[in-house]
Amino acid sequence: xxxxxxxxxxxxxxxxxxxxxxxxxxxxxxxxxxxxxxxxxxxxxxxxxxxxxxxxxxxxxxxxxxxxxxxxxxxxxxxxxxxxxxxxxxxxxxxxxxxxxxxxxxxxxxxxxxxxxxxxxxxxxxxxxxxxxxxxxxxxxxxxxxxxxxxxxxxxxxxxxxxxxxxxxx
Numbered sequence: 001x002x003x004x005x006x007x008x009x010x011x012x013x014x015x016x017x018x019x020x021x022x023x024x025x026x027x028x029x030x031x032x033x034x035x036x037x038x039x040x041x042x043x044x045x046x047x048x049x050x051x052x053x054x055x056x057x058x059x060x061x062x063x064x065x066x067x068x069x070x071x072x073x074x075x076x077x078x079x080x081x082x083x084x085x086x087x088x089x090x091x092x093x094x095x096x097x098x099x100x101x102x103x104x105x106x107x108x109x110x111x112x113x114x115x116x117x118x119x120x121x122x123x124x125x126x127x128x129x130x131x132x133x134x135x136x137x138x139x140x141x142x143x144x145x146x147x148x149x150x151x152x153x154x155x156x157x158x159x160x161x162x163x164x165x166x167x168x169x170x
Contacts, residue, residue: 002065010062014149017059017086020052021142024093025135031100032131035124038104049090049097056090059083075152082145089138096131103127 004012031038031045038045060083067080103123 002062002069008062008066008069010059010066013055013059013062014146016055017052018142018146020048020055021086021090021093022139024049024052024097025139028093028097028100028131029128029135031104032096032124032128035104035107038100039108041101042105043101046094046098046101049094053087053090053094056087060087073152075148075155079145079148079152082141082148086138086141086145089134089141092130092134093138096127096134099123099127100131 002009027041027045027048031041063080063083067076070076103121107121107124
């Protein structure tokens with residue numbers, strides 16, 4: 001599938017990535033820092049990260065199709081190169097979301113069995129630090145990719161001066 005209602009699929013799928021990556025990153029960091037939140041999110045956290053991970057290669061493949069159907073230039077190539085780098089970040093979000101979920105689940109089960117909750121284990125601290133680093137990297141990468149895509153799409157596609165045809169009659 002390369003077009004939907006005349007629009008390239010990449011143009012549609014990119015919106016999922018732009019929303020899902022920051023949302024997953026935020027949920028991951030909150031869950032990693034606040035175990036109670038991770039316990040409340042439950043399996044939703046790794047499932048959200050899995051959907052995010054799946055959306056990245058779909059969007060990239062659709063982008064590769066689009067790249068073959070637009071005039072090539074340095075801006076398009078730069079956007080494509082940056083886009084290829086998002087998959088490892090999405091993979092990291094998924095792995096860490098799974099670790100945070102598993103750790104929160106295990107901690108809750110252990111706390112219920114003992115009647116207490118251990119607050120800070122080395123695994124939780126490491127997961128929190130790594131989650132913050134990977135979440136930040138993923139969001140920054142999405143920003144950079146989006147910025148380069150917007151520049152590639154709009155660099156000559158608009159006039160910097162108002163055309164006067166916007167309905168404002170002075």
